[in-house]
Amino acid sequence: MSSEKFLDEKWIKKIDRETQHLIDRIGVDRKTLDEVFDKSTLLSIGKLISDRLIDYLDFPISTGKEANIFRGMTPNKKLVAVKIYRISTSTFKNISKYIEGDPRFRYIDRSRREIIYEWAKKEFKNLEILKNINVRAPTPIKRINNVLVMEYIGDTEKPAPLLKDVQLKDPKKIFNTLITFISTMYKKAGFVHADLSEYNILIHNNKPYIIDLSQGVLLEHPLSHEFLKRDIHNITRYFKKFNIKKDEKKLFQQIIQKKDIEDVNQQK
Ligand SMILES: Nc1ncnc2c1ncn2[C@@H]1O[C@H](COP(=O)(O)OP(=O)(O)OP(=O)(O)O)[C@@H](O)[C@H]1O
Ligand SMILES: [Mg+2]
Structure with a gap:
């Protein structure tokens, strides 16, 4: 399916609504959300929604150095953990306004994106390795680009503590x-x-x-x-x-x- 399909107004609105819910419910600031949900990430989430792996993102569990983790809900009302590796960090955003649209710098964005996809791919593979040898870790479910869906560890009230x-x-x-x-x-x-x-x-x-x-x-x-x-x-x-x-x-x-x-x- 072409990626244009996922630029579909309907789900962009849906994600926008979810985003607004997140802001209202837990007061995540807009800047953080914009950093996490850049356009290509929205496309990946849209694909997960249209493939029925998730229905919506519930609430953020954690904001780490490189990724944000959300609790997600599947269409069958099962909880999952969704790890989104940020493509644009704030520093990168500051730089990007100088290089956006300049063809000489196009490769920077691409290579950065690809490195982050590789990173997510590696985590998915490593989770599979642990699964195969019975070392307890979240079961990997699906990865699209920088968005990784895995088993949620915790109960309906809160995620498991560290x-x-x-x-x-x-x-x-x-x-x-x-x-x-x-x-x-x-x-x-x-x-x-x-x-x-x-x-x-x-x-x-x-x-x-x-x-x-x-x-x-x-x-x-x-x-x-x-x-x-x-x-x-x-x-x-x-x-x-x-x-x-x-x-x-x-x-x-x-x-x-x-x-x-x-x-x-x-x-x-
Ligand atoms: N599968 C999961 N189920 C429930 N909670 C999770 C799951 N995966 C991660 N978390 C929560 O999200 C936090 C961050 O996850 P993780 O360590 O994978 O990301 P990170 O970006 O490397 O974060 P950090 O920079 O804080 O190490 C964890 O400390 C944990 O609280
Ligand atoms: Mg960590």
């Missing part, structure tokens, strides 16, 4: 699970998250879910072992406050030698 904001019932169990996840990603998929910390783990029904996978790397990446060390460090550092102490270097060695990780409960 690990850093949760009073853990059984920190040892969560710690063991996370180390097992790191090890399974390495062993079964040759994959390293590369930005793992209490900020990129959700806790839902007392279980951890790994999120934010766009920067994940395969072992071929020259820095993969450095990233792995950092991931292990971040997790062991965080759990120290629960009196869980585990030797990071030993863990790293065990993981890269693909050995089984002993349970922290069995350590003295």
Whole structure:
């Protein structure tokens, strides 16, 4: 279907209405919304709507450094999470007014857009990898350009909180699970998250879910072992406050030698 089809007045109005609802309900400022919903992003959302993957965007869950996450509703009234990688950041917008319409600069916009699409594509693929090896993470549903639809983690009231904001019932169990996840990603998929910390783990029904996978790397990446060390460090550092102490270097060695990780409960 041609992209003109999606410039259809009807859904542009619909998105505009949704946008207005968002402004009214939670007071997101217009500038942020305009930055997120540039024309090409609107086209992608329109395609998701016309393909019936989503019906509407419900409310924003988070505004991160590179992306905005919205809660979305499917036509069957199921909740989904919609991650929109921003194409235009405010700084880029400031520059773009000088280069728009100048044919010498056309490639800048295109290459930037394409890099962002690649980034979203990578996150989608990484979510698929985790799905295939049973490491808990949102199930990827669909990606169109810079818009990624995935399983929503949380309940009807609110999205699942980040690990850093949760009073853990059984920190040892969560710690063991996370180390097992790191090890399974390495062993079964040759994959390293590369930005793992209490900020990129959700806790839902007392279980951890790994999120934010766009920067994940395969072992071929020259820095993969450095990233792995950092991931292990971040997790062991965080759990120290629960009196869980585990030797990071030993863990790293065990993981890269693909050995089984002993349970922290069995350590003295
Ligand atoms: N599938 C999901 N279900 C529920 N909430 C989610 C989901 N994915 C992300 N979130 C929420 O959105 C936030 C941002 O997501 P994510 O870390 O993937 O994006 P980001 O742009 O990298 O953000 P940041 O710059 O804050 O790291 C998360 O901290 C989490 O609260
Ligand atoms: Mg994040």
